[in-house]
Each structure stands twice: as C-alpha cells, then as structure tokens.
Amino acid sequence: MAYHIDYEKELNSAQLEAVTYGNGPLLVIAGAGSGKTRTLVYRLARLIEDGVDPAEILLLTFTRKAAAEMTRRAALLLAGGAGPEEYASPMLATSASCPSSACVASVNIRGGTFHAFAYSILRRFRPAGYEGDLSLMDAADIISALQLCREKLELGRGDRAFPKNQTIEGLLGKARNKEISVESVLRSEAPHLLAYQEDLARLAAEYAQFKRKHCLLDYDDLLFELESLFLGKPEVLDLQRGVFRHIMVDEYQDTNRVQARLARMLAGDEGNILAVGDDAQSIYAFRGADVQNILDFPKLFAGAKIITLEENYRSVQPVLDLTNSILASARKAYPKNLFTRQSGGRLPQLIKPISDMSQAHLACKLINELLERYKASEIAVLFRSGFHSFQLEVQLAKQGIAFRKYGGLRYSDAAHVKDLLSMARLVLNPLDMPSFGRVAELFKGVGPKTARKIYGAASGEAPGGLEKACAKFPELLAALRKIAELRAGRAQPRQTLEILLEIYLPLLKAQYVDDYPYREQALEELLRIAEPYDDLDLLISDLSLEEPDSEEEEAGDAVTLSTVHSAKGLEWAAVLVIDLVQNRFPSRHAVLRDDDYEEERRLLYVACTRAKSELFLFAPATLYHREHGGYEPVNLSPFLAELPEATYEQWLETYGGELRRQLSRPDPFAAQPGARRERMNLGEADDAPDFSDNPDSGEKRAFASMSDFPSRRAGLAPTRSRQAEEAPSSLSQGDQPGGENISSGISPVNLQGKSGYCRHKIFGRGKIIQHIPPDKVRVNFPGFGLKVIMAAFLTLED
DNA sequence: AGCATTACCATTTTT
C-alpha cells in the first residue's frame, strides 16, 4: 500500500512502531517532550490512510482544544504539503471556535473530554431516574444545592465549626471521584472533621436525591451515569461500540477509575484502544486520577503492547539532566531513560532572591532581558498555586510587560456571564432550580425565600398561579414570560441570547454601576462565541465543560503566567518557576502523605520539562506574611535540595539587589534547613553567625522553619505591635521614589540607647544585642543569626 | 427581607 506520508522518514523507530501498530490494545508511554502529540497525530493520519472512516475514531483528550489541535494537524498532514509539523504550542494555534465538542476541523473525528463525550450520549439517551431535561451543574450550583440540602436536613445549625459548603463540596467530590467512602476521605484529608462523618454522609445522600429530583448532573454524575447507562442498556453501549471502532485516550495517566472502566467498555474485549500517557506526569490525583490506571493497563487489556518513547525533542541536555534528577528519587513504575541529541545549552539557573518581593523584581528584570532574545510567547512563568503570581503580576503591569494568566478565574465564572447563562438555561429547562433562583434574585426585592416560593408556583408544586406569586414583581413575571416564549420559539442561540441580553442589561446596569461597560463588553463576546452554534444546549454544555477560547485572538504576543497544572502539555523556550520553597512547592497540604508528596515532585517535573532552552528556578529566602507583618525565612524546596549540584548554577541576591554567583556548596549539610541560609551574604556587615551567644536562638530557628503552623505562630510574637505590622507593607516599598533598593523602605528610627526587639524588612523580628556607634546595631534574627545592621533600616518593636 | 454586626475558619491544583 502506498502512503502519501513518509512515516519512516518523519518518525523515530519507537514512534513509527506505535503509529503503524495494528489492531488491539496499545499503550504508549511517552516521556516528556518525546513527541507524544506527534505520534498521536501520525497515528490518526495513518489509520485514515489505511481506510478507516474518521467517524469511527473517538479521541478522548484532556481538553477540547487538545482534540481540535490534533485533528487539525492530522488534517494538515493528510492534505499533504504541510510537511512535518513543528512542535508548535498547541494552545496558541487553535483555530476559531467550533460548535460542540463533537465536530472538529475537516477530519470528522469525535473528540473531546470524557465529560463532554458522556454528556453528548446522556442527552440522547436519558439515564434512568431522570425525568425531564437535564442540566449541568457548575461548582457554584453544587455549592448552593448543598446549602439547600443542609437547610433541609438542618445540619450544622448554630454550629460554627461545621465545615463550610466549599469544604464539603471538596470532600464529597473527592470521595465520589476516588470511589471511596466519605469516612476514608476525612481520615486522610481532614481528620478534624471526622466528628461530622455521619452528617456528611447524610448530606451526600440528600444531595444525590436533590439532583435526581431536579434533573441536575454534576461533573462526576456525567461519568457515573454514563457507566450505569451502558450497564443498564447494553444496546446503547453496543451502538457506541459499533460506531467507534478505534478509541484513543490521551493523558491516560490522569484518568480516574470510572474513566478507565468507560474506556474498557467502549473498547470491548479485543478493542482497538490506544492509550498515551506518562506515569511520571500524573498530577491530577487530587481529583481522583489514579496512576494505577496506566500501570494496570496491561491487566485490563490482555495482550496489550507497550511502547516507550524515550527520545526527547524538546529540551537541551542540561535541562534534561536536571529533570531526570528530579525523578531520580521518585519511585518509578515504567522505567524511562530520556535522552536528546541536541547538544549545548545553558545550565539551569537557581536564583535565590532575598524575599518574594525581590523575586518579583528579579523575575521581571530577567523577563526583560529574555525579551531581547525571545518573543514574549516563548516565555512562561510557572507556579504552584494561582495566588503565587500576584506580586509578579503587579511588577509586570508596572513595567508594561504584557502577560496572560492561565489557571485563574474562568470566563464563565464571572458573575454577569453566569447570570445570562442561567437565563439561557431556563430557556432550555424551566425547572432548572439553581438557574431559576439566580435569575429571580436578580430582581429587586427577591431573595432566596421569595425565589423559592415563585419556583414552587412555576413548577406547579405550590398552590396558586405564577401570576399571583409574582404579583409584587411584574418585571420578573415579564422576564419569565419572555423566557417561556423563547422556549417555544426555538430561535438560533445567538438570537436567543440577544433577547435575553435585552432583559438583562437594565439589571446589569443597576447592579454594577461602576464597571458596567466592561461587563457588557464581555457579554457581547458571549454572543460572538454563540454565533456558530445551532443548538443552545450544546453552547451551554460546551461553556460549562470547557474553557472557551474567547481571548485567543486578542492575546497578541504576551508572556504566559500559569499554574503548573494549566501548563500541562505546553512548552516554551524559556521557563521561570517561582516560589520553589518549602510549603509552597511542595504545597504545605502535601507534606503529610507520601502519595501527595510524590505528586508534588511530579508536578515540579512537569514544570521543568516545559522548558526548551532555558530554565530559571527561583527560591526566595524569605516570604512576606501579612499575618505577621513581616518577612519570615523559608527553606528551599526539598526537591531542589536533593538535586546534584552539577545540574544547575546558583545565584544569590545581594543586599544591593545584584546577583552573585555561588560557586559551590561547601558542606554536607547543605540539604538541611538552616545550614544553607547562613552562607547567604545579604550584604550586611560580615559577622559570622554565632548562635551560642543567644540561648533561645536555636529554638527560634526551629520555629522559623515551621512558621506555618498556627500553634507555634502564636508563640512567636505575642507582643507584636500594630504599628510594626504596617510598616513594611508591599505598597510603601513599591511606591518609594527610586525604590529599587528594597532595604530603603523604612523610615529611619533612632535606636541608640534602646534595647529589646526590632524589626527588619527582610529578616523580620529580631533582638537587639549590642549598639555599635555611631549608627549600627547588632541584632539576632531568628533563622538568620547575628547581623550588624544600620539602625536606619530597623523599626523598633516592643 | 435586607442590612449590619459578629464570630470564626481556612487557606491547591480542575473537568
């Protein structure tokens, strides 16, 4: 058979084997940057060249974008002329939005997330126990539903210690996702809530009932209901099997147990299933992903072929050396030995700023330098949690550097968007309770109580007509009537939204007086997104199940700021990872359990493997704590402390804001907390730290490394003054004229003749030991040791 | 009902 594509030439041998492998289960373990996407794309193309009808292929990916990108590239490949595709960043290249996850580009392959796929089936074959039209719930719907159930069961009334709804949602969700009891979740994640175990179990049952009653589905329901549908009506499953002869699952390491079962069902006994993933990049255990899935694939699918892709095409050797070392101390399941043929490249740089504040300055400075060599879109800053980038965002904004942040607030989470979408959901389903409440409460004088009454009337449960219930709220009645009209009219989604917008705009204006224009603009955007859709139902489910690619076009060239999770699958020439310190990365929630800790390690692995040529790791020596009103010393992330010294270059920030190369780590205790810090030259008078002359310094140092434990925190500064808390605010620092020097932000205080405690902007609280005329004092700072400091840089504390 | 006050908890990642 003659192929248009020269597979032998364009793939390495392992890739080629995967691409040309025949029928039957196939597992591809694809190391980071080993051409995973390329392999999938070529396999798609190969199948089609072999005569498989694209409609017979089901491509399950982590996001719809990923699916769209792959089929787009496969289409290009098949069209010829495209040649071997570059490893372009898939996120940025996505074409205009496409209605529904079900159709993509010119190659008509079904693709999308498990959730979106499940929903597309469930809306055709209604699951048992649901009567009426289904609505999808988002996180806010879940929370308000939980609140209603709580009220009904009278749980936690007057008990302030009762967990918050958000906490409950997390716990119940986790139990469901991991398919374990609420009790086990509590035991491992929130032992302090074990007392509420029974209440929570009751609540979970009530919540499940509530959803059925109102035809609501949350994210997990989509998967579980699809499974029960398949089990209850085998003919539906058979139908799907008949349609989809080839199943491909991307990012298989991040599937949870139901998803694995669904994959198994869809593929059948001798099914043609291709699972691609990398156990070393499994980072979604928190939401139920189970690495065991990828490890057990050979058990689940007897006779499965396993192919490992080990050649890395993304990163230069030094980056690869470092990322391999990160994994060196992890337990490995599928052994890999990633290598590259690219030579050269700079060693990764470990930069240790004095504080997180100066980290933001230094990162900004570095980005400016990088912008001379790279396009902004080739630069990314990655961090563990969304809020870690706040300071950097401020600095970037100040310097006019354009950036885009991923992993923050989602478009559809904005209040006004949700308002309008709730109205749209009511068009589809008049009994959508959360939406009804949301819409009704938009009108003045309607609170939760009234809304429920009116809902009762509207649903025919409560006595009295809708007119009567709405007597005091003629505008609401008019709106509901209009919505009912729209339901009957079945206009195009775009038109429907336009009419809803007419109703909504006056309400919007009233509620958001100040930023009303911005919000209206965002809603116009929604109309634009709705344009290509023919089915309101699909529009809404797409918006709830996936982030819309609305902002793509206006993005322009900008630096990327992203959580590590959101950076998955992407790559940049230069990557900065910030806040690599204990309790941030790894997150302090993850130090208790071994599994969580290992996941943090993989997370760092994912972060670092995003870098193609340059990798910069930032580990500030201190973090600003609002609660303490000062800087607290922090320890280097243990993952970095473990790395062989030869894998990176180390730089310390001096007091003057310069970087000074640190050549070697002299002692074997380098990995120990504390030992490292003392060698930091922060520019103060050079005085060897001597803890022996301060009896309580040892204790305080121990404390400093555990500064996040509240019980100890209380013991630190029992007599902390209000005045001292306000002094070193980040604002006053940034606003200083010529405020480059971070040590100059505090107004001079005459300490001569004083004794007791003082506060330094960077070292925090310390005890004054000795005065050194004319203008210096010797101070012992817990965690830093003795320092001789200009008195002008200190504020007095009592 | 809706606002103001008070009291207390909780700090991640996302379909």
Place this chain on the structure above:
DNA sequence: TGGTAATGCT
C-alpha cells in the same frame, strides 16, 4: 488577614 455564615437589628 479576608471571606463567609450565623445572628441581631431595623
């Protein structure tokens, strides 16, 4: 700190 839920007041 800050966000939120329960309580108290108008």
